[in-house]
Amino acid sequence: MKSRIGVIGGTGVYDPEILEDLKEVDVKTPYxxxxxxxxxxxxxxxCFLPRHGRTHxxxxxxxxxxxxxxxxxxxxxxxIISTAAVGSLNEAMPPGAAVLLDQFIDFxxxxxxxxxxxxxEGVVHTDFTEPYCPDIRASLQENTAAAGLKVIxxxxxxxxxxxxxxxxxxxxxxxxxxxDVVGMTNVPEVVLAREAGLCYATVTLVTNYAAGISSTLLSxxxxxxxxxxxxxxxxxxxxxxxxxxxxxxxxxxxxxxGKMEVE
Ligand code: HPA
Numbered sequence: 001m002k003s004r005i006g007v008i009g010g011t012g013v014y015d016p017e018i019l020e021d022l023k024e025v026d027v028k029t030p031y032x033x034x035x036x037x038x039x040x041x042x043x044x045x046x047c048f049l050p051r052h053g054r055t056h057x058x059x060x061x062x063x064x065x066x067x068x069x070x071x072x073x074x075x076x077x078x079x080i081i082s083t084a085a086v087g088s089l090n091e092a093m094p095p096g097a098a099v100l101l102d103q104f105i106d107f108x109x110x111x112x113x114x115x116x117x118x119x120x121e122g123v124v125h126t127d128f129t130e131p132y133c134p135d136i137r138a139s140l141q142e143n144t145a146a147a148g149l150k151v152i153x154x155x156x157x158x159x160x161x162x163x164x165x166x167x168x169x170x171x172x173x174x175x176x177x178x179x180d181v182v183g184m185t186n187v188p189e190v191v192l193a194r195e196a197g198l199c200y201a202t203v204t205l206v207t208n209y210a211a212g213i214s215s216t217l218l219s220x221x222x223x224x225x226x227x228x229x230x231x232x233x234x235x236x237x238x239x240x241x242x243x244x245x246x247x248x249x250x251x252x253x254x255x256x257x258g259k260m261e262v263e
Pocket of ligand 1: 165166182183207209211223
């Protein structure tokens, strides 16, 4: 089978209707079932997975990240573009800007973080020098102008456990430690994708300045409103990129030693 492109939709990105021949699929995995949609965009087979469920019913710390990545791999996906809403710690990344992540810092606390849990496959330490696929990042960068988004080509994502927002003291620390944006979902998604040998990149949309930098209290409504305002541009960026991604890869995401295989 020609490999498929996976799209993981974050907050505000739930709608697979843009795809032709749309089918809802409930994929059984060793970690529980995962809901996704298969379909076609132009000549490309696509799997769309709404990370928080179709109606935003699943909070960040309860997302079944392992089932989601396993299911995408099972459905023949080799490359994933994901979206995420983020708060900004960096004045050069204002609300409304899109940030293409290139690094992350993990501050999660209670999530299963690996497919290599029990040493059955031997002890596996996966390289994360370049956490996000350089090929997909390059394709995204090539397609930003057409989408009309202000795009920043780098950014360090700090992943918190949530579901609460951060304190200003935490944000001050994250900023001092090199964070640019903060969110609650990119880890372990990015980790599991690499362990599975899949290419993975994330387009984030800055929905607010982070706690203590923003002059107002934070709310989920504010995040949703900003996503809604920019959803068409994000969708254009992703769809243009899907059309442009070639089947050939130059990256080494798929060549990691001992990667997770689906049965
Ligand atoms: N913090 C954490 N997650 C977020 C934020 C934030 O400020 N904005 C959007 N997602």
